[in-house]
Amino acid sequence: MARRTAAYSAIPLAVVLAVTACGPSHHGAAPPPSSAHRTTASAGTPDPTTPPPATPSATTRPPRTNASPSTPAGTPHAAPCRSGQLRWTLTRLDAKPGHKPSTALLTATNTAARPCALHGYPYLEAHVGKGPAVWTEPGTKARIRLLLRHGRPVVFPLTYRAVPDRHGYCAIPTDFDPVIDVRPPHPARGDYGTPVRMTDTRGRPVRPVFCDTIRIGPPRQR
Template identity: 85%
Template sequence: MARRTAALSAISLAVVLAVTACGPAHHEAGPRPSSAHRTTASAGTPTPTTSPTGTTSATPRPTPTTASPSSPAGTPHAAPCRSGQLRWTLTRLDGKPGHGPATALLSAANTAARPCALHGYPYLEAHVGKGPAVWTEPGTKARVRVLLRHGHPVVFPLTYPASPDRHGYCAIPTDLDPVIVVRPPNPARTDYGTPLRMTDTHGRPVRPVFCDTIRIGPPRQR
């Protein structure tokens, strides 16, 4: 009986020792990464401190422009036209308003002895006090450079609806008489333009009717 008890005690002690030896191995299931490995993994790819040399945020320069067909090669240089040397006329064309190739013609004549240049389209605006207003916008992206000589005016065609639409809308009500002002392209800061009256083809004053934006076309020699 004593031998049997001693044998059981020996077996129990062996089992306890085996469990004690296996316990730490269960919690340390795999090797932990070294501190050097963790530092490398968290750092990742280093962030560059300087921007790439091939990238720039500067606005590209515009490409040089060329003269329009109205300014042939060899045209002598001239100063920009100013309001003080220009005589403007605004003529409403005959026919059904707003349905022809042009509704009106804007003419510019150089009254000075020396030529001057128009670099772009003139700007015409019609308004009633601080109320409704309409103005010109180029009808084409064609570049304009005109050498304006004394006695050789140029004409700009204007196209716009000169009667209310089917809903009765008109940008400037037809019972109002708007003030019209025209300025040359690239005006000086003190150039406030020239007041203008509209006439018919016989030179008689007429009330202008502007119901929407005025499209201005390329100039032609008169």
């Protein structure tokens, strides 16, 4: 009977010792990280599911906007052509203007020793004093960038109406002899143009008749 009582007394003691041994280890463990801690810790770590930012590539670089496809490679820089170094001629191609659009050729020749740059269309105006007038407008949006060397002419074709319309209207009446002035593109300050006379293909003076806007086309060099 004494042995049985001693055995029963040993059981609660073993339970108490087991609880005492586990208690300090459990209370000393670190608590699980809060959600704020997890968010802060993961902010500096890249997400493997997010691709890295794209870097510029030479193949996707936009083209240079100051390049001109009409400028030959290796063209030297030159100052703009000025009226003082250009000789202009205006040649009417059709001997008897009819109802079809008349045509003429405006030619510019560089008389200076150095080349000059002709970037754009020349401006031609026919007028009677301060009264009626007509002028040139480009017939195309093509960019013009030319290098005129000494003695090398460049030719611009002109197209215009040289007869009154069905109501008898003509911008410059046909009985007037208008004055024609020509200016290079980007003229210098105070440049009011160079007077030029119209001739036929044999060089004989003819009276110009302009009834509407003069269309000027892309040039060609001779």
